[in-house]
Amino acid sequence: AKEKGRNDFQIFNSDMKSVSINRLKLENELRKAIAGDEFILYYQPQVDIESGRIVGIEALIRWDHPERGIISPNHFIPFAEESGLIVPIGEWVLRAACKQNKAWQIQGFPPVPISVNLSMRQFFQHNLKGKISYVLEQTGLDPQYLELEITESMTMDVDHAIQSLLELKELGVNVSIDDFGTGYSSLYYLKKFPIDKLKIDRSFVRDIMVDPNDAAIVATIIAMTHHLNLKVIAEGVETEDQLRFLHQNRCNEVQGYWFSPPVSAEKIESMLNGNAHV
Numbered sequence: 001a002k003e004k005g006r007n008d009f010q011i012f013n014s015d016m017k018s019v020s021i022n023r024l025k026l027e028n029e030l031r032k033a034i035a036g037d038e039f040i041l042y043y044q045p046q047v048d049i050e051s052g053r054i055v056g057i058e059a060l061i062r063w064d065h066p067e068r069g070i071i072s073p074n075h076f077i078p079f080a081e082e083s084g085l086i087v088p089i090g091e092w093v094l095r096a097a098c099k100q101n102k103a104w105q106i107q108g109f110p111p112v113p114i115s116v117n118l119s120m121r122q123f124f125q126h127n128l129k130g131k132i133s134y135v136l137e138q139t140g141l142d143p144q145y146l147e148l149e150i151t152e153s154m155t156m157d158v159d160h161a162i163q164s165l166l167e168l169k170e171l172g173v174n175v176s177i178d179d180f181g182t183g184y185s186s187l188y189y190l191k192k193f194p195i196d197k198l199k200i201d202r203s204f205v206r207d208i209m210v211d212p213n214d215a216a217i218v219a220t221i222i223a224m225t226h227h228l229n230l231k232v233i234a235e236g237v238e239t240e241d242q243l244r245f246l247h248q249n250r251c252n253e254v255q256g257y258w259f260s261p262p263v264s265a266e267k268i269e270s271m272l273n274g275n276a277h278v
């Protein structure tokens, strides 16, 4: 077998065949992907636990590589973050997601917010507010139908984070904290952040039926969000038992394979059509 150099990255295509790619090659390929429109968005529904209706959609990037097929974000987003290419990629995602959501509204689907993941570099970018505002203007999407997901690690620099969040709130967009519980989070500052929603990380949801500690953590996070007047969504809901536990503990929304994995635009459209009985 060929030696894997330190500078190589493991890429997996949809058949999980692994290909080792040199960093420089990966960087060039990513640049080509940005220029050549090789990225696509998949969409995963966020479901209201009481009504069973789709009340939000998370946009998740895929790389539709001409030779290697669909590549999952876990295999190129970390490198894109490192190299800075996440900035143009993130801008593409933001524009594509806003454009798609506006198109759905024009087609007459009931309007729901679309969630877009923001990377650390994007969040701390100079003039983030101006950039987002420009995309909203260009696409014609009402800011209330855009939600930005940031992770806990981006809130470590508290003053900077509050400043950026206030600017985003001025635009009228929603903000949620993704993967909540996995990072260092100061509960003291949580109440000071102008955010709308917490997303409980999948790692806690996964074992709620088998690990009493995880069950207690999830129940506590949900209760806390109600006290702080935040909405709460559980990620990675895969079973009916998990759904029942979350319902009993008054979680607002759920997202996970139990309802649907991330799917193509066409598939989410047919789910939106049957929105009354997801």
Ligand code: C2E
Residues within 6 Å of the ligand: 044, 059, 060, 061, 072, 073, 074, 077, 086, 090, 093, 117, 118, 119, 178, 179, 202, 235, 236, 237, 238, 255, 256, 257, 258, 261, 262
């Ligand atoms: P994330 O933001 O935490 O997204 C949720 C991930 O969990 C998605 O993986 C989704 O497919 C997966 N997932 C959803 N429900 C379930 C479930 O019930 N069970 C299991 N096992 N998994 C579930 P995906 O699409 O591969 O994305 C992985 C990560 O890549 C995302 O995690 C996010 O951190 C990053 N990512 C994806 N798209 C973007 C993007 O446009 N920009 C940035 N900066 N990061 C992105």
Ligand code: CA
Residues within 6 Å of the ligand: 058, 117, 149, 178
């Ligand atoms: Ca997310």
Ligand code: CA
Residues within 6 Å of the ligand: 178, 179, 199, 201, 235
């Ligand atoms: Ca997440």
Ligand code: CA
Residues within 6 Å of the ligand: 179
């Ligand atoms: Ca995650």
